[in-house]
Amino acid sequence: MAGSHICTPLGRPPFRKPSSLLYYQDGPPHAVDIDTWRLNVRGLVQRPLSLTYADVQRLPRVTMNRRTVCVCNWSVRHDYGGVLLKDVMALASPFETAHDSFLRQESMGTAEKGTYASTVRLGPALERAALLCDTIDGRSLSLERGFPLRFIDFGLYLYKCVKGLSCLELTTTWELGEWEARAGYPLDGTIKPKKYWICDLEDRRLATTPGEIKDF
Numbered sequence: 045m046a047g048s049h050i051c052t053p054l055g056r057p058p059f060r061k062p063s064s065l066l067y068y069q070d071g072p073p074h075a076v077d078i079d080t081w082r083l084n085v086r087g088l089v090q091r092p093l094s095l096t097y098a099d100v101q102r103l104p105r106v107t108m109n110r111r112t113v114c115v116c117n118w119s120v121r122h123d124y125g126g127v128l129l130k131d132v133m134a135l136a137s138p139f140e141t142a143h144d145s146f147l148r149q150e151s152m153g154t155a156e157k158g159t160y161a162s163t164v165r166l167g168p169a170l171e172r173a174a175l176l177c178d179t180i181d182g183r184s185l186s187l188e189r190g191f192p193l194r195f196i197d198f199g200l201y202l203y204k205c206v207k208g209l210s211c212l213e214l215t216t217t218w219e220l221g222e223w224e225a226r227a228g229y230p231l232d233g234t235i236k237p238k239k240y241w242i243c244d245l246e247d248r249r250l251a252t253t254p255g256e257i258k259d260f
């Protein structure tokens with residue numbers, strides 16, 4: 045559909061976080077069978093992986109209180125729990141140096157709407173402690189919020205961070221995903237310094253530097 049947007053423009057201040065359904069172009073999946081779900085890691089890796097949910101849970105766990113930001117200018121801070129991208133990458137053992145490679149994330153999607161993909165630079169994602177997230181504020185993700193696993197690079201707008209993950213692929217190409225291209229969003233996706241609606245603080249605040257918002 046020409047001129048469609050990933051993010052529906054917001055009419056008035058979102059003092060509550062906008063519904064996740066508004067921003068879930070390919071989903072949410074109707075149901076996920078956690079016994080057959082896999083996180084596949086492939087591409088330029090020495091050891092391709094097909095991790096079960098239990099395999100993911102066995103990796104070292106972290107919880108980080110950080111802020112995510114939607115390109116529609118709202119932001120929310122939570123305790124995001126899961127495993128570090130770095131630990132999954134260490135298992136898969138990339139061929140390329142992280143500096144030169146890209147991480148393409150793809151969702152499970154739905155039969156009707158297909159999948160959602162986005163590609164980020166691997167090196168900066170690792171440096172920023174990007175997360176494969178499976179809990180928010182201590183609770184398992186709902187289908188709407190990306191069950192069973194979602195990628196989050198906190199320095200990038202959320203359109204670069206795929207929910208309902210099925211595959212991580214290491215590549216040497218940096219391309220927009222279909223949904224991102226339709227919406228006309230930039231390939232890079234670094235969070236811009238400007239004013240955002242801060243849902244958790246019920247306030248509008250100015251982020252003064254590009255990248256992850258750490259000041260409030």
Ligand SMILES: Nc1nc2c(c(=O)[nH]1)N[C@H]1C(S)=C(S)[C@@H](COP(=O)(O)O)O[C@H]1N2
Pocket residue numbers: 050051062063064067068069070071113114115151160188189190202203204205206207208
């Ligand atoms: N699979 C998938 N992941 C996605 C999207 C999507 O459409 N499909 N939208 C992104 C966008 S634009 C936003 S704002 C966030 C919303 O996540 P939330 O549920 O935490 O609000 O999901 C991101 N991840």
Ligand SMILES: [Mo]
Pocket residue numbers: 050051067113114115116202203
């Ligand atoms: Mo978004």
